[in-house]
Amino acid sequence: MSTLLEVRDLSVRFGQTTAVDGISFDLEKGASLGIVGESGSGKSVTCRALMRLLPPAAKISGSALYDGADLLQMPLPQLNQIRGKRIAMIFQSPASHLDPLMRIGDQVAETLRKHTQMRGQEIRDEVLRLLDVVRIPDPARWARAYPHQLSGGMKQRAMIAGALACQPDLLLADEPTTALDATVQKSVLDLLAQLRREQNLSMIFVSHDLGAVARVCDDLLVMRRSKLMESGPVSRVIDAPQHDYTRKLIASHPDRLTLRPVAEASTGAPLIEGQGLRIRYGGRSLADLIAGREGGFVAVQNADLAVRPGETVGIVGESGSGKSTLARSLVGLVKPQRGTVCFDGTPADPTGKGRVAYLREVQLIYQHPYEALSPRMTVARAIAEPLRRHRLCPPREVKDKVADLMEQVGIPTKLADRYPGQLSGGECQRVAIARALAFDPKVLIADEVTSALDVTLQAQVMDLLLKLQKDRGLTMIFISHDLGVIRRLCNSVIVMRQGQIVESGPTGAVFDNPREAYTRQLIDAIPHLHAGAA
Amino acid sequence: MNTLRFIAFRLLQAIPVLLGVSIITFILMAATPGDPVRLLVGDRASPETIALVRDRYGLDDPILFQYFTYVKNLIVGDLGASLRYRVPVSQLIAQHYPVTLFLVIYTIVLTLPPVVFLAVWSAKRQNGPADQVIRMLGVLGLAVPVFWLALLFARFFGVTLGWFPVSGFGETVPDHFMHLFLPALSTAIWVVPILVRTLRSALLDEMNRDYVLTGHSKGLGERQIFRTHVFPNSVLPTLNLFAVIVAYLLGGSVIVETVYAVPGMGKLMVDSILARDYFVVQGATLVFALTTILVMLAVDLLSALIDPRVAP
Numbered sequence: 001m002s003t004l005l006e007v008r009d010l011s012v013r014f015g016q017t018t019a020v021d022g023i024s025f026d027l028e029k030g031a032s033l034g035i036v037g038e039s040g041s042g043k044s045v046t047c048r049a050l051m052r053l054l055p056p057a058a059k060i061s062g063s064a065l066y067d068g069a070d071l072l073q074m075p076l077p078q079l080n081q082i083r084g085k086r087i088a089m090i091f092q093s094p095a096s097h098l099d100p101l102m103r104i105g106d107q108v109a110e111t112l113r114k115h116t117q118m119r120g121q122e123i124r125d126e127v128l129r130l131l132d133v134v135r136i137p138d139p140a141r142w143a144r145a146y147p148h149q150l151s152g153g154m155k156q157r158a159m160i161a162g163a164l165a166c167q168p169d170l171l172l173a174d175e176p177t178t179a180l181d182a183t184v185q186k187s188v189l190d191l192l193a194q195l196r197r198e199q200n201l202s203m204i205f206v207s208h209d210l211g212a213v214a215r216v217c218d219d220l221l222v223m224r225r226s227k228l229m230e231s232g233p234v235s236r237v238i239d240a241p242q243h244d245y246t247r248k249l250i251a252s253h254p255d256r257l258t259l260r261p262v263a264e265a266s267t268g269a270p271l272i273e274g275q276g277l278r279i280r281y282g283g284r285s286l287a288d289l290i291a292g293r294e295g296g297f298v299a300v301q302n303a304d305l306a307v308r309p310g311e312t313v314g315i316v317g318e319s320g321s322g323k324s325t326l327a328r329s330l331v332g333l334v335k336p337q338r339g340t341v342c343f344d345g346t347p348a349d350p351t352g353k354g355r356v357a358y359l360r361e362v363q364l365i366y367q368h369p370y371e372a373l374s375p376r377m378t379v380a381r382a383i384a385e386p387l388r389r390h391r392l393c394p395p396r397e398v399k400d401k402v403a404d405l406m407e408q409v410g411i412p413t414k415l416a417d418r419y420p421g422q423l424s425g426g427e428c429q430r431v432a433i434a435r436a437l438a439f440d441p442k443v444l445i446a447d448e449v450t451s452a453l454d455v456t457l458q459a460q461v462m463d464l465l466l467k468l469q470k471d472r473g474l475t476m477i478f479i480s481h482d483l484g485v486i487r488r489l490c491n492s493v494i495v496m497r498q499g500q501i502v503e504s505g506p507t508g509a510v511f512d513n514p515r516e517a518y519t520r521q522l523i524d525a526i527p528h529l530h531a532g533a534a
Numbered sequence: 535m536n537t538l539r540f541i542a543f544r545l546l547q548a549i550p551v552l553l554g555v556s557i558i559t560f561i562l563m564a565a566t567p568g569d570p571v572r573l574l575v576g577d578r579a580s581p582e583t584i585a586l587v588r589d590r591y592g593l594d595d596p597i598l599f600q601y602f603t604y605v606k607n608l609i610v611g612d613l614g615a616s617l618r619y620r621v622p623v624s625q626l627i628a629q630h631y632p633v634t635l636f637l638v639i640y641t642i643v644l645t646l647p648p649v650v651f652l653a654v655w656s657a658k659r660q661n662g663p664a665d666q667v668i669r670m671l672g673v674l675g676l677a678v679p680v681f682w683l684a685l686l687f688a689r690f691f692g693v694t695l696g697w698f699p700v701s702g703f704g705e706t707v708p709d710h711f712m713h714l715f716l717p718a719l720s721t722a723i724w725v726v727p728i729l730v731r732t733l734r735s736a737l738l739d740e741m742n743r744d745y746v747l748t749g750h751s752k753g754l755g756e757r758q759i760f761r762t763h764v765f766p767n768s769v770l771p772t773l774n775l776f777a778v779i780v781a782y783l784l785g786g787s788v789i790v791e792t793v794y795a796v797p798g799m800g801k802l803m804v805d806s807i808l809a810r811d812y813f814v815v816q817g818a819t820l821v822f823a824l825t826t827i828l829v830m831l832a833v834d835l836l837s838a839l840i841d842p843r844v845a846p
Contacts, residue, residue: 053750083753091751096744099763101841110762111752146842162752 004029004169004202005050010062010072012042012049019045021226022062029169032196032203034213034234036249037223038454039425043206044092046223047174050204051089052079066170085115088163092175094155098147104158105131105143111165130161134191152319153184157191164195170202171195177212181318181481182525189215208454210253211527214238222246238529252459254484255529269345270306271475272330272362272443277303277339279325299325301499303339307443312469312476314490314507316483316522322499323479324367327445330477331364360390363436367448369428373420379406379431380416386438405434408471409464426457433464437472444468445477450485462489484526487511495519537838541831548827555823556608556816560601563812570617570810591617604816613820614813618806623817626802631821633703634791634798636710638783640718645725652726653733654765660738672727680786684720684793691716701795717790725779732775736768743767770841777833781826 005027012020020042027033035043049060050071064071066087071079088111091097098107108127112118118126124143131139134157147155156176163171173192177185193216195201207213213220213234220237222229222245230243241247250256279300300322307313315323328334330341332350341348348358366372373382383402387393393401406413409430420428429449436444446465450458462485469476480486486493487507494504495516503516514520571587588594592603607614613623656665692700704713740746741764749759788800795801799818806814838844 051751053747077755080753080755083751085753089748089751091744091748093744097748099745099748099767100843101766102763110749110754114752114754114758148843159748162748 002029003027004031004066006063006065007050008063008065010046010049010064011060012045012054013059013061014057018226019058020049023221023223023228024062025221025228025231027170027202027204030200030202031219032205032217033219033221034217035204035206035221035223036208036210036213037229038208038456040225041223042226043208043221043223044174047089047172047204047206051083051087051172053089081115084111084163084168085166086168087170087172088166088168089172089174090156090159090163090176093179094152094159095147095179097159098155100147102146103143104145104147104150107147108143108158108162108165111162115166126165127161130165131158133164133195134158134161136161151184152180153188156180156184156188160188160191160195164199164201167199168201170204173203173205175207176205178207178209182483182527183318183521185212185527186525192216209527210238210249210455211255211529214529215527222249248456250529252455253529254458254482254488255527268308270342271309271344272477273306273342274326274330275304275340275342277326277329277336277341279322279329279334280337281325281334299499300329300336303496303501305494305501305504307475307477309442309475310469310473311492312478312490314486314493315477315479315496316481316486316493317496318481320498321496323481323496324447326496327364327447327477327479330445331359331362333364356390360392360439361441362443362445363439363441364445364447365429365432365436365449368452369425369432369449370420372432373428373435375420378417378419379411379423382420382431383434383438386435390439392439401438405437408437408468409434424457425453426460429453429457429461430464433461433468437468441474443475443477445479447479448481451480451482458485465489482526483511483522487526495522537835541835544827544831544834548824551827552820552823553605555819556605557601559816559819560597560604563810563815564597564600566807566810568810570812574617604813613817616806616811616814618809618811618814623813626814627799627817627821630797630799630802633796634784634787634800637714637717637787637791637796637798638780640711640714641721641725641783642780644718644722645729648722648726649729649733652730653737656730657734657737657741658760668730672730675723675727678723680720680724681789681793683723684717684790687716687720688794703797714796717794717796721783721786721790725783728779729772729776733768733772736771737764740764740767766840770837773833773837773840777830780829780833784822784825 003026007026008024010020010023011018023042023046025033035046037043045054045058048054049058050064052060052072054060060072062072066082069078071082071087074082098104105124105127108130109123112123112126127143128139131143136142136154136157142150142154142158147158150158160176176192177188180188189212192203192205196203196216203216205213205216217234219232220234221231222237222243224245230237230241230246237246238250241250277300278298281297281299303322303326305313305315305326315326317323325334329336330350332355335351341350343358343361348354350358350362377385380399380402383405384398387398387401388395402416403413406416411427411430411434415423415427420431423431429452433449444465449465450461453461465476465478466489468474478486478489490507492504492506493510495502495510495518497518503510503514503519510519511523514523571584571591571593575583575587585594592600595603604614611624613627615622616626619626652668656668659665688700691697698716699713700716702713704710741760743764745763746759749763754762784799786800787798788804790796791798791800792804799821803815803818805811806818834844
């Protein structure tokens with residue numbers, strides 16, 4: 001096999017900061033290389049530097065020989081002959097990387113118009129063929145659709161179709177499955193693996209998910225803090241990691257994670273209970289009224305859930321299944337149209353009277369830690385806010401209480417005066433957890449708290465939650481689209497789909513013996529770490 | 535079919551709006567000091583004459599009764615008659631409306647090319663010298679009051695240089711273009727900077743979008759990405775502001791038409807208010823309101839045409 005791409009001493013600097021520091025690797029024709037690392041490790045920048053897709057502020061040095069020509073030095077018109085034609089790229093969030101005003105078919109055709117002699121009907125036929133290759137059903141119909149009419153998975157497929165249009169030699173995939181649900185993620189990965197085999201496509205696959213990389217790639221680069229840590233065949237790296245960081249990365253994967261055992265749930269009466277909850281967004285407009293339609297959008301239908309003291313209940317489902325909405329109704333952020341919420345055996349009204357007292361017992365932690373904290377409030381002030389506002393302790397003791405809470409969630413004291421913008425995602429999430437714990441709640445609802453975090457941080461936060469639950473006897477509702485996480489953390493699980501609860505029961509029973517085909521599908525999609533899957 | 539239903543529904547919504555507009559103008563006119571009959575018959579008329587005229591126009595009925603009579607006539611399409619000219623209001627409007635419409639469209643035609651050119655120019659050279667000059671000129675254009683600029687233009691181009699007529703509307707179409715050039719220009723100078731600023735910031739926003747990166751990764755080249763992706767996406771926010779400005783131009787015609795003595799709706803409106811010509815003011819206001827509603831509707835339809843996410 002011949003070498004397709006030869007990268008030597010690739011460095012990228014943004015002003016004072018070095019984003020990529022002297023990376024070298026070779027890519028054989030038809031090979032597939034995975035680059036893993038946490039956010040900020042420079043893996044995406046490496047990928048984009050090869051195509052010179054970085055903002056003008058980036059200073060790139062080193063060389064990247066492709067077919068004997070240096071991608072980093074060649075003039076732009078020459079590079080534009082390679083971009084899209086010989087080297088194509090797909091991105092993390094297909095939603096924002098497609099032009100919202102242009103039909104899918106036209107966006108796929110763009111590359112053909114630019115790089116081939118095809119015109120008119122020929123292009124239309126080729127577009128339909130490409131959409132069929134990426135397994136978009138009914139290509140003729142979806143070619144005429146606009147991006148917002150497609151689901152996330154379909155959008156990513158359309159992106160792939162556009163990238164494959166000119167039969168490139170090399171596909172750069174920059175976290176192509178990160179923004180997708182587990183089931184969709186699996187199907188896109190399968191598609192990429194299949195395309196590799198059938199079209200002899202070389203690929204560089206960037207991801208923070210070792211499981212995803214193992215599914216598609218033969219070779220692996222592990223990056224950390226802009227440096228190359230380790231490289232080698234996937235199976236070798238996973239089975240016999242040589243670097244400490246790689247070992248940590250592998251150990252953090254939900255599949256390999258060793259967590260403290262989940263606390264046994266009591267068998268008493270439910271602590272928090274929702275009965276027949278139905279939640280609707282959007283009111284009836286005048287037009288709906290005249291047409292006799294109900295209007296709006298039903299996010300949750302007739303959901304029942306009961307959580308016993310000390311129990312951890314997981315709610316899973318893909319995006320849009322209503323799981324977050326259900327959680328929000330339990331803390332009164334949305335008002336259910338029908339149904340009741342009971343706390344400790346008595347009916348509670350999370351949106352109305354008694355809201356303040358109720359919220360002291362039931363607290364929600366949000367998905368995006370940066371957005372959940374005020375950017376103008378220091379860590380200490382953010383944690384102290386509920387203590388002061390609810391007068392939970394005498395003003396003199398606030399400071400000690402804050403220090404105590406920070407210790408419990410493992411935030412170093414020196415971070416007390418920092419602003420959220422100066423913290424990492426994991427640290428921010430800890431602050432958000434400490435703020436929720438300031439109330440000394442009985443119930444903690446965690447809404448996708450680990451989704452925005454890297455695997456290593458994810459493992460730490462999960463461990464923290466388990467520890468807190470054990471120490472404080474917390475009751476938890478844990479919402480996630482990641483069944484791998486739920487399995488490690490929860491006593492029982494609720495599976496939601498399109499606003500309805502399709503299955504629920506003890507975690508073991510649901511995982512070993514799913515009753516619904518949909519649950520089975522979700523379980524099959526859990527990314528596993530077996531070496532050399534490709 | 536959906537579009538037709540949307541249009542029908544929006545026109546239906548216009549009815550309560552127009553009703554509200556008519557109530558407010560009616561009350562305002564009734565509350566304004568001054569008596570139309572006094573102005574009509576002159577200072578030396580006898581009390582008997584005044585009473586006679588008052589009775590004939592129904593002006594001694596209770597105000598509520600007067601309003602309902604007015605609305606009743608409105609439903610059958612009768613806008614009433616001018617107290618001053620003694621011709622139907624509809625005839626007056628038919629005379630004056632095309633002039634204002636001509637002026638507004640002329641202003642838009644003078645506005646759009648420089649807006650697109652200047653916005654693209656300054657967005658492509660963000661914070662460069664050209665961008666700074668365009669910004670400064672824009673502030674200047676916004677800061678100078680329209681009526682003052684109109685007076686200066688009339689003095690300089692009309693009187694000193696004698697290039698353009700300083701008043702009136704002219705007889706033939708080329709005449710119209712000559713007569714309305716200065717009024718349209720002085721309005722455009724105020725409108726252009728606003729639209730340039732919005733379009734420029736929209737262009738800059740869109741130039742940093744992810745789909746631009748996709749375009750680069752396809753090897754499309756700067757120019758093609760700008761033309762096919764960035765520009766269409768940037769037009770949308772500007773379009774909505776444009777609708778508001780067109781509505782404003784209709785109202786703003788009062789100023790330039792007065793300065794340049796253009797016989798349009800604005801001038802008719804001002805003269806009628808001064809003469810307490812109730813029905814003309816009423817009719818003109820309703821026509822202004824209806825035009826605004828139609829402009830908004832047209833822009834909404836246009837947005838839906840450009841942006842598939844906006845369902846009409």
